[in-house]
Amino acid sequence: MADPTPFLYAGSAQRYDELLERDGSIRPHWRALIEHLSVGDSDSVRRCVDMTRRLIIENGVTYNVYADAQGRDRPWQLDPLPLLIDQREWRELEAGIRQRAQLLNALLVDLYGAQRLIRQGLVPAELAFGHPNFLWPAHGTRPHGDTWLHLYAADLARAPDGRWWVLSDRTQTPSGPGYALENRAIVARVLPGLVNDLSALPLSGFFDTLRASLTQCADGSQAPLVVVLTPGPFNETYFEHAYLARHLGMPLVLGHDLTVRDDRVFLKTLPGLRRVHAILRRLDDDFCDPLELRADSALGVPGLLGAVRAGAVVLANALGSGVLESAGWLGFLPGAAQALLGESLRLPSVATWWCGEKPALEYAIAHLDRLVVKPAFPNQSFEPRFGRDLGEAEIAVLIRRLRGRPYAYVAQERVSLSQAPAWRAGANLRLAARTLTMRVFAVATPHGYEVMPGGLARIAADGKVDIVSSQRGGGSKDVWVLGDPAGPPLHIAAAAPERHLPHDELPSQLVENLFWLGRYSERCEDKARLLRATLAVRTNAAIWPGAREQCLRRGVLGANADPVASLYDDVLEYGLAADLGRLGWCATQSRSRLSAEHWRSISVMQRQFQRAGAGPADPLETLDRLLVSLTALSGFALDDMTQDDGWRLLMLGRRLERIQFLAGLLAERLAGGAPPSQSELEWLLDVGCLGITYRTRYVSAPELATVLQLLIFECASPRALSFQWQAARATLADLAKSVGASTEAPLEQSMARLDEIGIAAIQGAGEAGAQRLRQLGQALADVATAAANQSDRLALRHFSLIDVDFHTLTS
């Protein structure tokens, strides 16, 4: 048997140790894993840890805000070593969770209906009516099948005696199932084979059940549409919203993607309104409907509660389910279980005294040194206080507070969390003990609740604390429930999308973001080429001033700044760095539509660029590398996306952007009428990425006519204006077919005018030649303007359903 001492890991006398028995031997269900780890050397462990970190960063698994102005994201923390749970023990836990979910659902049915338990004095009225998430407007609503809780999560802790206790219940919009799935996908790659060798039960079935359950609720419809409602990318768990939406094959929508008409919910899509049957919401319930709930919410859907009342939409979880998120309920659940289910509660909660009961208040005050005092309601500004950490004066203040509003506080027994081994980063990687809690999930089905065979273990930043929180810099672990090794082989949950969205399920907001993703991808590429060509001629006094002038005019170089510093300056409004940030923002917004590789290449590109900016990298080399990545993006766009209307707008965004850039660049150069010098022509070819094409085709030095032919009229070259216009026109025609728009005249006309002038015109010297060049320049300027306006027209035509300008009025 493997010896754990190489890992310098020791058990604890005060805590339950997940890995070690009291006598220090390894628990049987951990042995295979430890043996496996003992075979490798310390390098293999380091590779494991590094790969985990890399996958998290590349997959863009983040916990809080990803795309704020500063681009600050906090990568998700994952320890590759899973928490192992023996299947027999799990069965018991599972039964407890199933019962608890059923109980809490029944409690919600009662609180929002007959209120029998309050009448009977089995639960205090204060806990319901004093809770900000008890939504009176939802009272009397009857969700389909009386299911209030579709998705439920419980946070569990294991006491020193080995029993699991419930710390808290998550009934509002339980976060974490997506992180659990992503954790599994990463750990399965980092520790290949082990998932199968140890027969860890797969998680994917849970998500199939969730999808099936939501689709089933939307009864009566041939093709029910279920959407995921998110508060948006500023939410701390936005990654998970996008991830879940993609995995479940459901559109990810914001409040203003939805509208309520005649008590029915619709999704605004490109072809028009499309009926929505169920909503998996990640938005807190009081924010969901500014008409009846919080009037100050700009995130919700006006009229949503009316649609719920009319039974026309399923909300998962139902509006109002957040009321059970209070530690105050814990002490009343055993009685409620008897009254509502006729059963005793299988899974105990951490001992909790709700101070609204006189005897409980007196007990709490007498035993403060052993208790932690917490607020009963989430809107209180009161940090949990451990009685034993307080001085005499602070205790007196606390007691006065408790006596003043006893019903607003709970006292809870301190729990000594269990500990498990985790890799501790440092000079020497080694195993260290970390305290942990475990979040488990259940989903409603017509036959009761089904529990995810696994979960999300959260570990503290060190081994001594009894509070674990992602906000406090802790980490996470995958949870493996070990199945029967003799059973059939298991398949690992794939992170790939399960199904593509039909085009008429695309929220127009998402399509708009795709359009801008297209534009910014191309804009970054154009600016990178412009900068590369320009920085390359820095020592060529003949053309540097003119080239620099072009850059200044576009705002990609700062007027008085060092050109290299400008490259990385994200405060420069039209600079490359700022546009890369916007590209990232658009990608974040449309993330549910991008493949994992597509997303990863964007995030890798940004990190590389940032790293280059932080160090002494050669600017030309940075730009070369950036251009390779940006070119890869256009590959993803062409080869890696379903070619629906969303894609069409993305491509249209790219093409219009290139037309605008190229036409604008040439127009400015030709406007003066002076023919460009030879080195200027070379520079133009470089910016247009046509240097090599030119040199292979023409042996001679660049000539004006041939250069303009290549840049403007060459129908077979994607780098030429004409090519881009033909492609854009075809896309516009396709869009017209599917959503009834027509192609636009101004761009068509200005391109025709350009053709009319043609290349022959520029032959000739003297004033006549200059006149013709100016003419061509003017035509090109018109093309650039028309391309810019085209984008506004598109916005008007296709995105007009997007209107965030709603406000609440009361009189």
Added chain:
Amino acid sequence: MSAVHYAVRHETLYRYQRDVAHAHQQLRLTPREHQHQHTLMHHLQIDPQPAVMSEYPDAFGNTVTRVELDRPHQRLLVVADMQLRVDAPQAVDLDAGDSWVQVRDQLGYVARLRDEPWLEALRFRSESPYVRIKRAFADYAAECLSPAASVASVSARLMAKIQREFIYAPGSTDIATPLLQVLARRTGVCQDFAHLMIACLRSVGLSARYVSGYLRTQGAEPQRGADASHAWVAVFAPPLGWLGFDPTNNLCVQQQHLGIAWGRDFGDVSPLRGVILGGGAHQLNVHVSVRQIDAPN
């Protein structure tokens, strides 16, 4: 005293700077039947014609009219006409009924069966969006709270104190003004005084609800709050039931107040609440007229 009859017209006119493309409105303009008040006639006129209109009773028993407007419009006119009869109430002895201490203690959680009136009272004892529970409110009410006093007499004293110590100043506050600020500045409108009185009562552990409605204009000198919708407080005073107090006018509610809707606070009963798409800036005019009429035949 005998029954009094009223004709009420409540006009609400919104003018918008630009087209409103779409609007959801919730109206609470249907008078409640309760105790001594009966509806003889009620009629709602809405212009432009709504695309969808429906009614449902809310959790507190008020009738809500839901309206959806799907055509562009730059004005919305809602006119509620009603005729009501208010029967003569029985005289109330303010010193009668249970003491406030007794009621407070009984409203607290005890593990036993509640009957309907108490269950109803429990709904109006907790914090609500516009009525926070704070020590400052309990402190303000302290001098009205002699231990043996009945709930009714405590309420009457509190009502008189608010009317005496606060300045009624239309336009000085809006619905977003925090109640603690109203308390600190001693200035407000009927909405604020009703909220304040409720906050004081709930902060000492009693149950109180917010009532919206109308007030009869009396004689030459108009009452405060008579030309718009008005608000007052109903207090749970067992065994007498719910008694009305108007802290704006220091009046016990008898035959001059016409209740439309009640809830925990203004948010539950606003006469019109809507979410509009577009519209830009808006202008709101509300006009209420209350006339005493002869008994209709």
